[in-house]
Amino acid sequence: MNFDNLNIIEPILQSLREEGYTKPTPIQEKAIPIVLNKHDLLGCAQTGTGKTAAFSIPLLQLMHQQGRKKGITCLILTPTRELAIQINESIAAYGRHLAIRHTVIFGGVSQLPQTQALRNGIDILTATPGRLLDLMNQRIISLSDIEFFVLDEADRMLDMGFIHDVKKVVAKLPEKRQTLFFSATMPLEIAELAKKILNNPKYVEVTPVSSTAELVKQELYFVNKSDKRDFLSDLLLEQPITSAIVFTRTKHGADRVARHLQKNGIKADAIHGDKSQNQRQNALNSFKSGQSRVLVATDIAARGIDIDNLSHVINFDIPNVAETYVHRIGRTGRAGAAGIAISLCDFEEQAYLRDIEKLIGKKIEYKNPSTHLKKAEAPPEGAKKDFRHQKKNQAPKRK
Ligand code: AMP
Numbered sequence: 005m006n007f008d009n010l011n012i013i014e015p016i017l018q019s020l021r022e023e024g025y026t027k028p029t030p031i032q033e034k035a036i037p038i039v040l041n042k043h044d045l046l047g048c049a050q051t052g053t054g055k056t057a058a059f060s061i062p063l064l065q066l067m068h069q070q071g072r073k074k075g076i077t078c079l080i081l082t083p084t085r086e087l088a089i090q091i092n093e094s095i096a097a098y099g100r101h102l103a104i105r106h107t108v109i110f111g112g113v114s115q116l117p118q119t120q121a122l123r124n125g126i127d128i129l130t131a132t133p134g135r136l137l138d139l140m141n142q143r144i145i146s147l148s149d150i151e152f153f154v155l156d157e158a159d160r161m162l163d164m165g166f167i168h169d170v171k172k173v174v175a176k177l178p179e180k181r182q183t184l185f186f187s188a189t190m191p192l193e194i195a196e197l198a199k200k201i202l203n204n205p206k207y208v209e210v211t212p213v214s215s216t217a218e219l220v221k222q223e224l225y226f227v228n229k230s231d232k233r234d235f236l237s238d239l240l241l242e243q244p245i246t247s248a249i250v251f252t253r254t255k256h257g258a259d260r261v262a263r264h265l266q267k268n269g270i271k272a273d274a275i276h277g278d279k280s281q282n283q284r285q286n287a288l289n290s291f292k293s294g295q296s297r298v299l300v301a302t303d304i305a306a307r308g309i310d311i312d313n314l315s316h317v318i319n320f321d322i323p324n325v326a327e328t329y330v331h332r333i334g335r336t337g338r339a340g341a342a343g344i345a346i347s348l349c350d351f352e353e354q355a356y357l358r359d360i361e362k363l364i365g366k367k368i369e370y371k372n373p374s375t376h377l378k379k380a381e382a383p384p385e386g387a388k389k390d391f392r393h394q395k396k397n398q399a400p401k402r403k
Contacts, residue, residue: 010036013065015101020061023097029054031210035184036062042182044205046198050188051157052334053210056094059154059184064099066152066182067127072103075149078128081173082156083164085110085132085281086288086309091156092130104128111135112281119144133161133169140176147176155201158187158194164304167193174201189327220317220333221344224357224370229350232320233261236348237268239318240298247291248316249309250300251332253323261320262300272298276305303328306335317345322353326363 006027007020028036031053038045039062049055063078082088092108099106106128107121115135122129122144129136129145139145153174155161161170185198185205198205227235236250252258255276262274273287273296284305291299292311299306303323314336323329329347336343347368349357361367 005033011040012036012061013068015068016061016065016098019098019100022100025057029058031055031208032058032061034208034210035059038206038208039063039182039184040065042066044182044202045184046202046205046207047184047186048188048190048207048209049186050331050334055186056091057098059186060091060095060098063128063152063154064095064102064104067104068102072127073149073151075146076126076129077149078152078154079147079150079177080128080130080154080156081133081136081170082130083132083160083166084304085112086284086305087157088130088132090309095128095130106130109135109139110281111138115139133166133173137169137172140173147173148178150177150181152182152184153177154184154186156186158185158197159189159191162191162193167197171197188331220336222333222347222368223344224347224349224368226370227348227350229352232348232350233264236261236318236320237265237270239346240265240270241268246297246315247294247311247313248298248318249306249311249314249335250298250318250320251306251323252300252302253321255302257321258300258302262298265298265300270298271296272300274300276302303332306332309335311335315343317343319345319347322347322349322356322360324356326356326359329360330364
């Protein structure tokens, strides 16, 4: 299967060639015909599967074919600023040979440039919920002409507490529209929302969350909590890690780790919700351009960030929700590239590790630090054994 078989119009095929895409990903293969046939779609897919192109390409085509209408015709709602920027960039890339006007709005920055872009006339608007509602309340944006609505990362909207905002936005949409709904997981509240806002949808699922990207090699080190920062800097100094996202559970943790790495001569930036939009964008740009080697991030800040050629994902903290592990490691090994995920597990995190291994259906290979790392010390022998042979009633409780 290639893009030519999907009835895609030439100007879009041309941009895909320019982007270097040769074959559609599984979700694109499945979703593009459904959207072009004007069906609603429920897509169960995580980031990294090519889902942005899966909805952007057919929507651009439908809008091009029907010609320009008045008002905003297509709304794409996504939870984070970074995702919103990326979606808008993808639309710019795939639609570069079409006369479709698009822009992006998100909070945390002045609304002025955004409202100016809107006043010039827009066909596709990518937005985060808060800023969208704000501009709707100011009567700068009307949704009464929307014909296409995409809800992206619905489960993340729920996690981030945006679900009520999403419902408020949906209430303002015209009844007659085509809706595409994407979520990596389907908790009950999300399934209910999907049922409410979709009309007789076709269902598409790729890479269920429990089947970890198979190309990602997963490794595990048992490290004492207090040794983790030193262990990490040794790892980065001694192993051929070209670019890595390091995940921490907290914003403070991210800052502390980034400072520690910098002190050890490793170029690193932290990215999390307390950073300004400019700081985040600068950190991202310097990571993407290869100026910094490490991006230390919290899950929310990193969700959906699209970075090509990421060689490593490092779990500095083991996530307490198993699905988060799958999302994290899906950041590497994208679009066919091999990647490595390294997890640093301390004594208290073993219960989380067990949940993860249950979800992905396999044990993660664990390495003895002393044989793979010159400087770091192996954990005490007894502790290492305990990690794997602990009785159930000794396991730390989930918080
Ligand atoms: P997404 O899941 O939308 O975040 O996309 C993940 C990454 O895959 C992005 O870097 C896209 O540019 C890239 N991508 C999407 N579709 C294709 C394709 N058909 N061929 C190669 N790369 C792709």
